Amino acid sequence: MGVENPEKATRPISVDEISRHTSSEDLWLVVDGIVYDLTQFLPEHPGGPTILLQYAGRDATAAYSEVHSPSLIQTSLPASSRIGVLDKTTITEEWAKPPPQARGSPRKTVEKPPLDTLINARDFEIAAKASFTPKAWAFVSSAATDCLTKERNGSTYNDIILRPRVLKDVRNVDVGTAILGHHIKAPIFCAPTSMGRIFHPEGERELGRGCQRLGIPQCVSTSCSYSLPEVMDAVEGEARETNSELGAVPVFFQLYVDRNRGKSEKLLQMVRERGVKAIFVTIDAPVIGKREADERVKSDENLRAPMSGAQAKNDKKGGALGRLMGNFIDASLTWDDVAWVRKHAPGLPIVLKGIQTAADAVKAMEIDVNAIYLTNHGGRSLDTSPATVLVLLELQKCCPQIFDKMEVYIDGGITRGTDIFKALCLGARAVGIGRGFLFSLNYGKEGIEHFINILVDELVTTMQMCGITSLDQVHPGLLHTGAVDHLVPGSEEHPYAKWRPKSRSSRL
Template sequence: MSFLTREEVEKHSTRESCWVAIHGSVYDVTDFIDSHPGGAHVILRCAGKDATADFDSVHDKELLLQALAPSTVKGIIQPDTLAQSTRTHPQVSVEGSKAPPPLASLINLHDFEKVAQEYLPPHAWAYYFSGADDEISKREGQKAYQKVSLRPRILRSIRSVDTTTSILGKPVSLPVYMSPTGIAKFAHPDGECALAVAAGHEGLAQVLANSSSMTIEAVQAARATPNQPLFQQLYVNKDIEKSEELVRRAERAGASGIWVTVDSPVVGKREMDERLNLEVQTKDSSEKGQGVAKIMASSISPFIDWDILTWLRGITSLPVVVKGIQCVEDAVLAYQHGVQGIVLSNHGGRSQDTAQPPLVTLLEIRRYAPFLIGSKMQIFIDGGIRRGTDVLKAIALGATAVGLGRPFLFSLVAGYGAEGTRRAINILRQEIEANMVFLGVTQLSELGPHLVNSMRLERDVVGSVKL
């Protein structure tokens, strides 16, 4: 393969002829520009330049082999020959700053969030932390759990507790799973692979984001145990063939199910994320004032309906979970469409602000469609869960398991990686086990509505529905 000069590469710096260098190889990405999931301008700002830093801040190198054909490689170039993009790259490093707190000093999930706020670069923090508009839904999702009280039982002589359960037939050690969260590389260089290591050691299931930094093959290879469950999230792409390829790749790689996310036909207005990118635009007029979330979601189709489940069944035999159910009517429709699970979720308050908390949706189901509780369709819930008591309240009210997203991302930050996530999981485990003893139960199946007082939250349930 021939060596290229700076002048040869810099000639190709337009939409009509666009070359970029990544890790010393020069690629002709002219035909790829408009299909890039992050938007065309992300590539064009690197045209004729070294795009390695841009690429590595979001992606694993293996993605190059999948996104670009070998024929796109035009040659190689010596390091430091080309100018780099002027984009400010989120970097995960604690060099030159004070050492992060020892993991043993972090005793709840809120502690991880405080560390993440201090050590994450501003763009990464805004992408992870931000909610939509006034962030009311983001806050209320957590407050909903505070409106439900526990009803402890005494003198039960609890010698041990069993926290195991199963998610879509896969055994797990806790009724907790890793929700799909994009660009985990912002938090740690190992990204979703670090989460997979922690999940395997601690017996959790992981749902891999559609916009994962790492390929599903890399995440599967990073698992600590060969049978640990890994599910694949799916956002339906405007180009349906790309979604079909993602599903088929997931199936080939050994994924245990497809979790199709339906609560974001358009991207919520995440103002913290967008505001930081407007600051970048002020400094660099080539940038568009869009947040990371809006850029990453530019390829999502807003035109899907319930027929997408028929299409999905036509291309895979894997179990299907619908993620983003926000009212009892849609929970019933999902059940009628024969899916294996639903996730009660408002996208962590990141899509439509003032959408009701997922825990309220669970109470809606209890009131208006109780036949769904304990049915063949498993019910999962995410958003705002930060304590072991939150987990137990959700299970007592009918959920199979709960998902956590932001807390596990935060647990990777400051170089903690997989060990940080294991620490976070074990904090939750200890809280769950201790509070099961307080409630007088030895296994999750003994939890039920008799152990909670949800009257304060019941007042938020809609007065009537039409099923």
């Protein structure tokens, strides 16, 4: 956006002058060293006028950065609002302090354990629980209603037994693979997650940097706390810094389809222009699940997702970020709409994210999507839906042909290299991890790198112990699934269906 008066916009303004504009009729504040006149914007602020008035005449950068991406204020305000730059030579210690009445959850001051003392994925979770704000922890740890699916996602892996083969030459192991034609260094990707800024100031930008370092994909969410161009800028900057080839490590985009289809169409156009390599369409959340731990902690009403435009607003139901920020999602999405996505993302592979039955996997194969993603939203959508590894077993049992027709990805409850190995043996091409990346984001890109290296080391050890050296050697015979086989349906039809009266059955 251009500036109407360049000389005015670059004028140095002293702290003393800024401090004289503190009323609703005359309101100035500072963000990232730029002085804004927000008098006209005050009544329109989506988070209400209170927070702006609390920072009137002061530097609001810290409060702004907690919930907004840097570009938002520059692109959403008229150029005339920018009136100058802060004269840093006039800053006083008293002026620099946040106002005593400023609201919002303070960051915990608990000292995190040193990164090099964390030796497994659980250590990252423990450190996050101790140091995240109450709202950040409630958001990341919550799941639907009684959290049974969340728990079973992980515990079901424990019931699948490894069958090691011995006396193999396993000195050299390769964990590289390919997703949608792109080589990646390990069969892991960063699953799409929302509102990363509440965990780290750089949020999804830092996730992108960490993935770029590791040579694994990041899938950026529609509910990302940064715009996609800002994430891509960070990824490309990391590639240049590490002397990597731009675009060599793929970035994918997760689409929540907006009720206003025009918004999604514009978003898809922008996604294509910025070099995203595939569209992951979320289909398991036509509405947002009831996440009670998140509802119990109020949201900061300044939180905004720049790509969806969603704004946090607490109400009588509570303050769950997922529900508050997901009201734009189109609940009328059907199989026929996959053609609409293809039309507005020509040339990009389509992945359906949220498959939970063999019947829907077959349907996806029939409409010729490039891949399916077995997920239940980390147990955050519908409680008592099946653990995702059980869905993988269902595909092996009911429709094994799909593994030859398209790629299959899976997430949910994966915290060990043995979990990754089991998923790969059952036909998954790669595994997505969501919460684990957010826990490791607690330590920035170095934490992300350490977290994934731990999982890769565990995967390599598991492969060696089971007698294989590359991922093209995995197969179901390396597992014993007898403890969970009885939980896997044999067909789409429920076994009790034949006992129902026809009149009732016809309605079901």
